[in-house]
Amino acid sequence: MGDDRPTTTPSRAGGPWLIAVDDDPGQLCDVERELRNRYAHDYRVCCLRSGRAALTTLEELAAAGEQVALVLAGEVLSGAPGTGLLGEVRRLFPHAQRVLLVPWGRLGDPGTGDAIFEAIARGRMDHYLVRPSPPPDEQFHRAVSGFLLAWAEARRCAPHTIDVIGETWSGRAYELREVLGRCALPHRFSLAGSDEGRALLAGAGKRRFPLLVMPDGKVMEDPSDTDIARASGTTVEPDGDQYDLVIVGNGPAGLSAGVYGASEGLRTLVVDSGGLGGQATASSSIRNYLGFPRGVTGGDLARRAYEQAWIFGARFAFMQRVTDLRRERERIVVTLAHGGVVAGRAVVLATGASYRRLGVEALEALHGAGVFYGAAASEAPLVSGQEVYVVGGANSAGQAALHLARYARRVTLVVRAATLHAGMSHYLVRQVEATPNVEVRTGAEVVDGGGDGWLEHLVLRRRADGEEETVDAHALFLMIGARPHTEWLPPTVERDPDGFVMTGPDLSDDALRALGRRPMALETSVPGVLAAGDVRHRSVKRVASAVGEGSIAIQLVHRLLAA
Ligand SMILES: Cc1cc2nc3c(=O)[nH]c(=O)nc-3n(C[C@H](O)[C@H](O)[C@H](O)COP(=O)(O)OP(=O)(O)OC[C@H]3O[C@@H](n4cnc5c(N)ncnc54)[C@H](O)[C@@H]3O)c2cc1C
Numbered sequence: 001m002g003d004d005r006p007t008t009t010p011s012r013a014g015g016p017w018l019i020a021v022d023d024d025p026g027q028l029c030d031v032e033r034e035l036r037n038r039y040a041h042d043y044r045v046c047c048l049r050s051g052r053a054a055l056t057t058l059e060e061l062a063a064a065g066e067q068v069a070l071v072l073a074g075e076v077l078s079g080a081p082g083t084g085l086l087g088e089v090r091r092l093f094p095h096a097q098r099v100l101l102v103p104w105g106r107l108g109d110p111g112t113g114d115a116i117f118e119a120i121a122r123g124r125m126d127h128y129l130v131r132p133s134p135p136p137d138e139q140f141h142r143a144v145s146g147f148l149l150a151w152a153e154a155r156r157c158a159p160h161t162i163d164v165i166g167e168t169w170s171g172r173a174y175e176l177r178e179v180l181g182r183c184a185l186p187h188r189f190s191l192a193g194s195d196e197g198r199a200l201l202a203g204a205g206k207r208r209f210p211l212l213v214m215p216d217g218k219v220m221e222d223p224s225d226t227d228i229a230r231a232s233g234t235t236v237e238p239d240g241d242q243y244d245l246v247i248v249g250n251g252p253a254g255l256s257a258g259v260y261g262a263s264e265g266l267r268t269l270v271v272d273s274g275g276l277g278g279q280a281t282a283s284s285s286i287r288n289y290l291g292f293p294r295g296v297t298g299g300d301l302a303r304r305a306y307e308q309a310w311i312f313g314a315r316f317a318f319m320q321r322v323t324d325l326r327r328e329r330e331r332i333v334v335t336l337a338h339g340g341v342v343a344g345r346a347v348v349l350a351t352g353a354s355y356r357r358l359g360v361e362a363l364e365a366l367h368g369a370g371v372f373y374g375a376a377a378s379e380a381p382l383v384s385g386q387e388v389y390v391v392g393g394a395n396s397a398g399q400a401a402l403h404l405a406r407y408a409r410r411v412t413l414v415v416r417a418a419t420l421h422a423g424m425s426h427y428l429v430r431q432v433e434a435t436p437n438v439e440v441r442t443g444a445e446v447v448d449g450g451g452d453g454w455l456e457h458l459v460l461r462r463r464a465d466g467e468e469e470t471v472d473a474h475a476l477f478l479m480i481g482a483r484p485h486t487e488w489l490p491p492t493v494e495r496d497p498d499g500f501v502m503t504g505p506d507l508s509d510d511a512l513r514a515l516g517r518r519p520m521a522l523e524t525s526v527p528g529v530l531a532a533g534d535v536r537h538r539s540v541k542r543v544a545s546a547v548g549e550g551s552i553a554i555q556l557v558h559r560l561l562a563a
Pocket of ligand 1: 249251253254271275287321322543544
């Protein structure tokens with residue numbers, strides 16, 4: 001390895017590496033002590049005293065096919081910023097978590113703060129961490145454990161991962177991956193003919209595809225969505241038919257309403273046609289949600305909220321599409337697609353929205369085989385070293401492009417508008433512009449494409465003059481505007497021309513007259529029915545606002561029930 005020899009010898013043969021690098025021997029010693037004391041059983045720890053030695057070592061590890069899970073670097077290495085080394089790590093180990101170590105009390109220093117902000121914005125590092133204090137420093141280890149989990153999730157080897165084995169990428173095999181994603185269940189996919197697929201099949205011994213190998217070893221042949229939900233321990237049937245509150249939708253708005261409703265003593269049921277977390281489960285890293293300075297995956301946030309609502313006593317019914325609702329005297333009766341009804345004294349509609357389809361037949365045929373709707377988080381590892389296209393001009397598209405750029409050779413963001421600023425937050429525009437392997441094509445659209453079993457090419461059209469160009473493409477991620485899930489609602493629930501639910505002051509004069517009083521903020525045209533989150537006309541389309549509306553809805557439910 002590098003000429004500046006590591007200060008420690010490897011602790012476990014074959015495990016992934018944790019690398020620490022610092023000029024200051026005393027500081028390095030503290031970090032080494034913490035890493036070895038806690039992680040030496042499962043990881044190999046290597047500590048180095050210079051950026052140059054660290055880079056040489058990392059290059060040698062990459063050439064030898066080793067895995068590096070975490071690189072911790074001091075702020076200054078041989079007079080150069082530690083972020084320079086961390087920036088290089090991405091090229092060698094796209095999944096490795098890259099963390100800058102800063103001394104306690106330094107964060108208030110504007111120079112340090114600006115350097116960290118800039119390096120994260122430019123994708124040169126993932127996080128910062130305050131140097132460990134004398135042991136035990138559980139805060140340090142909580143952060144390190146989080147980094148290691150993020151690394152494992154990115155490599156699809158997180159605890160309790162479900163293996164999906166299919167004969168092709170698309171069709172039911174893709175649907176199953178989508179279902180698992182929507183249930184926030186970690187999973188990985190293998191083709192039956194691949195080395196991993198054959199190894200799994202040798203153990204599973206069954207042949208009806210797609211096949212699932214569950215974390216407890218149970219093998220499921222071509223299971224239904226409901227079978228999967230049941231096998232993973234989630235409830236499918238409601239535990240009764242009378243509730244104070246029925247929440248339709250289990251995304252951030254519905255989960256928040258579930259937490260506040262149940263914690264405030266309402267007998268609460270949350271029903272969802274899929275699994276957990278709604279659109280948020282498609283997000284690889286939500287960085288703008290309060291309280292998660294290092295970002296949080298949508299799946300993680302959803303799992304935490306679900307647990308929280310459940311602990312307060314909320315009940316859940318997954319894989320239950322709601323097909324109708326009607327008012328019957330003091331109750332609102334909700335019809336479930338699998339049969340049966342549940343009734344609540346109040347209902348919160350939190351059915352959100354999903355991406356519009358592109359409507360290009362050749363590309364629809366490749367759905368799941370290189371063409372994905374908003375599924376960047378789970379499919380990203382498939383695009384290592386490839387040409388990737390993302391269509392869309394909103395935050396979700398920018399975020400997907402940045403996430404994919406960790407793996408892909410090049411990501412091209414195709415945007416219909418003339419500038420990125422038209423639909424994307426300023427901080428994301430900066431990150432996109434600063435990422436060398438992300439190219440932006442504004443004023444452009446995807447009009448055709450194709451491939452043999454997997455996407456191979458796309459046709460792009462320049463909107464200004466209609467000129468078309470055929471480009472090689474390995475994957476296409478579509479994030480092109482939201483369509484609300486409201487087609488099932490009766491006409492009595494007023495909606496805008498795009499289908500979003502009208503609430504409060506936006507209700508029509510007729511609805512206001514029928515109500516006979518000033519409407520409450522989230523109240524729909526049907527008394528006792530509120531709407532929260534992305535499903536609402538003019539909603540903000542952010543996790544935080546959906547969560548906020550979910551909690552406000554509960555205050556309004558109390559007022560409705562009291563009246
Ligand atoms: C890829 C991606 C990245 C994003 N990144 C960010 C980010 O970084 N920061 C941020 O603030 N926001 C982000 N967003 C936006 C954010 O996820 C949404 O604003 C938020 O999820 C809206 O929550 P919601 O509960 O209103 O609806 P949704 O999340 O859409 O959830 C609606 C739920 O209702 C269920 N449902 C629909 N119809 C029915 C029915 N008939 N019966 C039963 N259930 C039904 C659905 O299955 C779904 O689970 C991102 C979105 C995407 C797609």
